[in-house]
Amino acid sequence: MTLILDPDPAVPVVSAQLWVETGSLHEGAILGSGVSHFLEHMVFKGGGEFGADELATVVQAAGGHWNAYTTFDRTVYYIDGPASGLETFLKVLAAMVFAPAIPEEEFEKEKDVIRREIDMGLDDPDDVASRLMFSTAFAADPRRHPVIGHRALFDAIRYEDLTGYHRSRYTPDRCCLCIAGDFDAEVMRESIQALFGKFARGTGAEPVVPQDGVQLGPRRGRASFAVPASRISLAWKIPPLGHPDVPAYDLAAAVLGRGRSARLYRRLREERELALEISAWSWSQAGRDGLFAVSAEVEPEKRDELVGAILRELADFPSSVLDDELAKARRQIAASQFKTLTSVSGRATDLASNWHEARDLDFTRRYLAALNATTAADVRRAMARLTEDQLTLTTLDPEDAPPSASLRPNVRQRPEPECVTLPNGAVIALLPDHRVPVFAAQVAVRAGLVSEIPENAGLNTLLASTLPQGTIRRSAAELAGLLESHGATLGAASGNNALLAQLSGLSPDLSTLLPLFSEVLAEPAFHGDSIQREKASQMASLRESLEDPLSTAFRLARHHLFDGSGYGLPSLGSEESLTKLDRFALSAHHSRHFQGSNLVLALAGDFDPGHAREVLAEGIGRLPEGTPWIPPAVATTGDFEIEAFLPKKQAVLTLAYPGCSALAPERFALRMIQEWCSDMAGPLFTRIREDLGLAYQVGATQFHGHDTGFFGFYMATDPSQVDLAQRELSSEIAKIAEQGIPEEAFERVRATVLSSLAIGMQSPASIARLSAIDVLFGLGVTHHRELAGIFQALTPGEVKAAAGSLLGSTPVVVRVLPREATH
Incomplete structure (x- = not known):
């Protein structure tokens, strides 16, 4: 087994990755069945000293975030998390990859889960387009087959095929173990020898993998x-x-x-x-x-x-x-x-x-x-x-269209962040970090979905896509050319509570790029041709979302929960509202919200704070002071049950509850509940997906509002099982409302949340985004650094109380079903 060690004590985080040199190319006599991907699923069912449920709980308790993926020529298992969990992560990787249980009683159950995944792919136009391209470009090469497999060939896989494939392909000589992060290399070599040295080398025999000949025509x-x-x-x-x-x-x-x-x-x-x-x-x-x-x-x-x-x-x-x-x-x-x-x-x-x-x-x-x-x-x-x-x-x-006519950073000490308020009221947060020669600037403006009404729904999304399309001084082509000649990226997006714009680039170019960013924010051109192009693209996305089961379920849930206004509006708008949006609407919205009193800019990465303050004061300081925009109050309703029908193979179910505000004390407890409900060791995954095999996809999601937010549960299931799935999901939610997170699982969930926080604070872009939004809501520039301590102080009782309060009302229930389904 090849071992690659990259010790770096800069951040107390590690990534352990075990690369197996086998994928869909190597399936031999059952090529195209997806057995490589199937095996990737099955090794998560326990192995070595770990039982079926222990793998997930052990990884979670150590703060690990784990997953795997299969491609044409590799299967990769990885766990990211705190450095303190590395020994545990390696034990888990060794057990699941080289000594998996592969329980026969789970064989057919996991097959049903993957069948749902296959159906999801066949419902996804991007997936279908990709399959079409690869299957046309390659004639003999195995890459003409989807990695997940063809349904008929997948159905024909026997238990003996799966275990035999593992014996022949999952051998140490076909594997590479790579570890990066905060660890001692010498100590780790000894641990790895003890954990992995006992597994036997493979035979070396390889399947015949055909290749395409020369293409002789189009x-x-x-x-x-x-x-x-x-x-x-x-x-x-x-x-x-x-x-x-x-x-x-x-x-x-x-x-x-x-x-x-x-x-x-x-x-x-x-x-x-x-x-x-x-x-x-x-x-x-x-x-x-x-x-x-x-x-x-x-x-x-x-x-x-x-x-x-x-x-x-x-x-x-x-x-x-x-x-x-x-x-x-x-x-x-x-x-x-x-x-x-x-x-x-x-x-x-x-x-x-x-x-x-x-x-x-x-x-x-x-x-x-x-x-x-x-x-x-x-x-x-x-x-x-x-x-x-x-x-x-x-x-x-x-369906109605006619056919066609024919590199590694140096570790340095990070200075402390600081906040500066400009004369026009704009707040500048500076977070220097000199480890890598890049920077990211994030602007957060009070606006977002909650600033819209049904008549102009989609306005913020259109403004975000049009904002980078040129300024009063420069055309879109000139702006894009200048940015990209410096290897920089500039983009904007609309959220529930804010409009966001981000710039990233190389540190030597900061003096050129930050004034350009300020110009985009203060002097957007909103050219008519740009607006029309972005509207056409947004309209296409809107129409596509209307055909997506999960998007449809959440759109209807939000619409009914928030009574069709504010957070209940579709972020892409409606065909009627999008058609009416024009340059006047964009300019008026920009003028009202892009004011100093409504704006925070966070700059993170490699820069000189004094120089950055001068550049930003000159650029962002040009914005008018204006008056603070106050979001309207949000009203919620409940106790709705809605059914919608789409020409798809899968059914999707959502249950939506009013969530909490961005500053509510219980938001930390709700984060724990969300993690508990979304994790592979949590009650929804283990009961609904693993025990009952009812769903490929199940979990929870939320967002915080100015006064009221959203907390939703979702699952994708077989249409014939949707009634049972809804009863089981409702039953599990009721248990969570009554019991919160069990004490035996509480520390595992906390470890996962803390690990997620650490992993999410590595790049300048993520740090800038966190800080900009925190400061916009009145929190400190270093609030993100305080989160670990807050979560460490949470008690099971506090989380239980938050669960009971959150889930005590009757939810909005949405079922999106195949059009031909009957109940």
Whole structure:
């Protein structure tokens, strides 16, 4: 077994990842069955000294956050959590991966769970479009099969197939254990030898894995789906990782389709308005052909014109001037890589991936060097090979649409945060951290969903998407080009209680980027063409959400719980309200809310506080002081039962209760209840999913409001079992209302919450976001650092009281059922 250790005492957090070099490529005689993914599920049923329920409780008690995933060529098990839990995490990984129980009595029950997961994928247009593209591009290569498997082949898996696959593939010589974070390497080597050294090497025999031959002509695939817009993909085979042309394709993909200033986005979405969304990407694996692709969403009537326009752009690409755009692409890729390395989980993934793909822990650095050495001539030569004869074109159309016509940081001491109030009332929170040369600025503005009425629903979402689309001084293309030439990202989003805008970039560029951010906030242009494009994209998202069972369930639950106003409005708006929104509405909303007295900006990362104060005072200080915006009072109603019907395979159930405010003392107890209800060791998962096999997806979610929030339970189940599922869910909720969290589980839940807090405070972007929202609600700039102590002081009695208060009312119940279902 390969062992990779990356000790770093900067934060008391670790990530332990066990990579098994087996995936859907390696399924041999039962290729396409999804047995690799099935085995990933089954090893969580206990192993070694741990029983079926003990794995989850032990991990939770140690504060661990665990999960796994299966891809074409790997299965990865990982646990992130506090450094104090590392020994426990390794014991669990050793037991579940190399000595799993794989109980036969759980075999058929877990099969039913995965069948629901397969159904969920077949209900997801992105999943369906991806399957269509891979199955068309690859003819013999096993990647033509979905990792989760085809339903018929999955149904045919026998218990002996599963256990035999484990014996042959889950062997130490096919595994890499990577640990990053706060630990002693010498001590850890001894522990790992004791835990893993007893497992036997495998036979070394490998299944025959076919590869595609040379593609001799274009390939096309088409399917229809309940979507409002077509999804198209144009893909070409490219060489495996390690070929000198691979960096050229990565750079070309960034030039063509990475960001708002990318060629395809700028020319085909912004200027010609052919695409609703468009991007380009390059994907390579070691030893196997990869793909270079352009993916887009487009209105069906513009689909064929867009395909032609994309092909012309690619045909013209080799003869175009590239030097400036390649420099920007290199900066973008470097910035993205640096951001990945800000967390222990990201560093562990980077190292393990390097070993898995290249057997070279330094492969990331070598690859970035190869990118820097790739010339414009190299890119032109590589792109000239992407001819129409080698094209794979796939289209997922609406059901009524006609067919187509044809890197690692240095650890330094972090200075203490500080808050500054500008003369115009804006509050600036500064949180320096010099470990990685990046920064993030987060603005929080009092507005959000609660500031809307039914007639202008969707206004905040549209304002957020339009805000970065140019300023009075610069066009959208100029703004995007300037940002992306510095490897920076700027975006905005709308929440329940606030409008949020975030900028991130490399620290040497702070003096250039922060004034640009202030310009976007103070002087947005709201160009009519930008508004129309973003409205079209938002309308497409709205229509798609109306066809999604879980989105529909939550939309109806919120609507009835909040009596159709405030938090009860759909964040994307309605077709009627979205149609009416215009430049005047956006400008008026911006003028009312983007005022100093309504705004907090938090800056986190690598910067000089004195210099940052000067730059922000000059930029954010230009906003008018204004008057504080006071959110309206929220009224709630209950005792509703609603049914809705969609042409889907799954049923979704939600139960919604009035939650608490953002400053309510019980919010910490409710966080514990949410974790208890969402965790794999909690009552909903163990009773409804594991014991009864009623649901693939079950859990709880919440948000806090200015005065009243939302707390909801949800589950996805088989339509024939929805009545039983609702009774069982209601029964478990009643137990929680009466008993709270049992004392034997309380410390496990607390450990998970505390671990989640620590993991969520690693990157500058997350720190800036937490601080901006806290200060907006009147809390201190270091409130996020106080949370661990608050949760440590919570008692089971306090949580029980909060549970009883929360769940004492009659909820709003929503059932979303397949249209053909009868009850």
